[in-house]
Amino acid sequence: MSFETLGLSPALLRALSEQGYDTPTPIQAQAIPLALAGHDLLAGAQTGTGKTAAFGLPLLQKLSGEPNRTRKPRALVLTPTRELAVQVHESLRDYGKYLRVPSTTIYGGVGMGNQLQALQRGVDLVIACPGRLLDHIDRRSVDLSGIEVLILDEADRMLDMGFLPSIKRILAKLPRQNRQTLLFSATFAEPIKQLALEFMRNPQEVMVTPQNTVAETIAHRVHPVDGGRKRELLLHLLSADARAQTLVFARTKHGSDKLAVFLEKSGIKAAAIHGNKSQGQRQRALNDFKAGRVPVLVATDIAARGIDIDQLPKVINFDLPMVAEDYVHRIGRTGRNGSQGEAISLVAQDEAKYLRAIVRLLKQDMDIRDVPGFEPQTPIRWGNSAPGKAEQPGGHRAPRKPHGKPAHARRPHGDAPRHAHAGPKKHGERKPQAPQRGPRRDANRNG
Template sequence: MSFESLGLAPALVRALAERNYTAPTPIQAEAIPLVLAGHDLLGGAQTGTGKTAAFVLPMLQRLHAMGQRNDRRPRALILVPTRELAVQVNDSIRAYSKYQRLQVATIYGGVGMNPQVDALRRGVDVVVACPGRLIDHLDQRNVDLSGVEMLVLDEADRMLDMGFLPSIKRILGKLPGKRQTLLFSATFEDALKKLALEMLRDPREVQIAARNTIAEKVTHRAHPVDGNRKRDLLIDILSQRWQEQVLVFGKTKHGCNRLAEQLEKAGISAVAIHGNKSQAQRLKALKEFKEGKARVLVATDVAARGLDIPLLPLVINHDLPMVAEDYVHRIGRTGRAGANGEAISLVSPDEAQLLRAIHRVLKADIEMITVEGYAPSRPIRMGNDGPSAGRPSGNRPPSKQRRPHAQQNTRHAHAGNRGGAQGQEQRQRRDARTSR
């Protein structure tokens, strides 16, 4: 299948060809014709599947077909959860619209408002925005959304996780009722399903991957270790995997800063990225990582979405995410575009409940290996969801022990798929939002 066969205009096909994009991905092949036909769309696809082009390309074509308007109001609005994703979507729009006359404004926090105000007042065709900063502009009457003809919510589940639902509903109240709406998400929970029912009109649904799944070419394993020895084990792993760039996820902003400093002291070049960093600092850290000046990028979950790092071989969870679905988004940074990937989690005994929740989300087994010299002081008890379920504590078989190295054979531990306490999961979700 070619992009021409999907009905895309020659100008878009030419821009794609210059970027060596010759064949659409599955999400693009299914979504683009539906969007071009004017349907509302509910799209489910894991990260790294070409989702951005699946809505940007038909949006550009439809805007071109509608012709130019005489007023300065935006004609399309794309809502995203993070600054990094806003920048990525903006870059994609500019690349694909190379042979079209199109004005784009990117709206997010962490930078001054004046340049954004100037762009909006000059008039734009497309606004790419994080909900919080867009609300600021709406409150100051810097932007009029009454002319929006197309609305896209990208990474909608992430926006809900980050507490943007009230802002999204306020923004929806400023939009015309007659519009085309596209909603894309990697996971679908009850709150998101309810929002979709409110927003979409007779939507077509495209589901490329099973919900809450990750790329098939990503291998997983977990190393049980005491919390106070995680840093040493991480340094051991990184020292043996010295040729590879690695994305390391931490739990808190302060913890990520401290971990990056500790890695630097151990002779491992590292930078940190999180919500307290200014946009300039975050872009600088990401640039150093992409250019190979830093071998390790230490990040909170703010970087789980929107980071476009091609051919990243390894992701390490120094701390497990407080919300199990965030594991999917973290690991989505590796194994992209058909490449192989690897995910390693350092799990302390106190994180057993978080690991159980991840098992339930993945509906799959995770390799459990105790690294020689790093056995935890007490076992990780998986209860009814784990490999030791039903065994007397005194008859537990000896742990599997290995040195950390690049290639290991897989031994799976049965994870089960039993539900957890809803109240605890809600508390974990709230704690996760406040720690980013």
């Protein structure tokens, strides 16, 4: 299948071809024809599946096909974070480079001046975060009565962040008649289903990405360490290849700042990105990271939404997430489009329970390896079941389950997600090599 078979306009196909995309991802192949036909759509799509193009391409085609005879916006895309709003806007501008679809972004953390000017000039498309959009609604600086298409991107994350009341207020300002609504979410919890029943008309459902699937090309590794030595171990790992782009996840905003300062003082260029940073600071840090000027970006979970980098080689969990599903979102930023990636977690004793939950969620074990010189003073107590097989230097014994059998290790499994927005690059690129594994002891699998 190719994009040509989906019914897209020549202008869109030309832009996609120039960017090296010729084959749609599964979510695009199923969602685009339904959206072009005018259906409301419930789409299950995680980060890395190409969901932005799945809703963006049919949206651009619709908006370019009919002139806007008013100054009112005709389409609204709601996103949970500023970074994702910027990322979606950039992607849609790339796809629509040969179309005339004036657009703007609306989000907090910056002044209203530029946003007001864009709205006064008139735009077809608004990409917005709920909070700042409500500010404009209250000021009567935006008129949503002409919205023909509404897209809720990462609806589950918006609900997690407490935006449900804001979303309902915004939806109440939109026309109900002749409006197409597309809702994209990694999961479909009850509040999302209720939202869909209330504001969508006979939505078609597309679910092509199994929940909590991770790429086969990601190598998962766990390094046990005493909590007080985590920073030293992180520095040791980063120093081994100081030029490699690495996204480091910390649990708190304050912790992100402290970690970035520590790395800078230790000679490694690093920047932090979190909700307390101004929009300008966040965008500069993200741009520097994408351009390779800063090889290490320290981020919190919320701030990392919208970070989209081809072939990011490594993600390090300095702190494990307390919610197992967030591990999937974190590591989904590496191993994309068939490229090789590493997901490394530094785990102290008080985080063992989080690692067990992640292993249960993924249904696969992980390689546990002591780093010479950083072995925890007291071996980590994994509880009733070890989360993976340890591969330790020097002949040390692996953690064992209570009944004495060695913990087994399985290779990661699941369908590898494609590029975050469109299909895979054209043929002719070098095929990435499979991750290299070290020698294994007690390698018997449990069936």
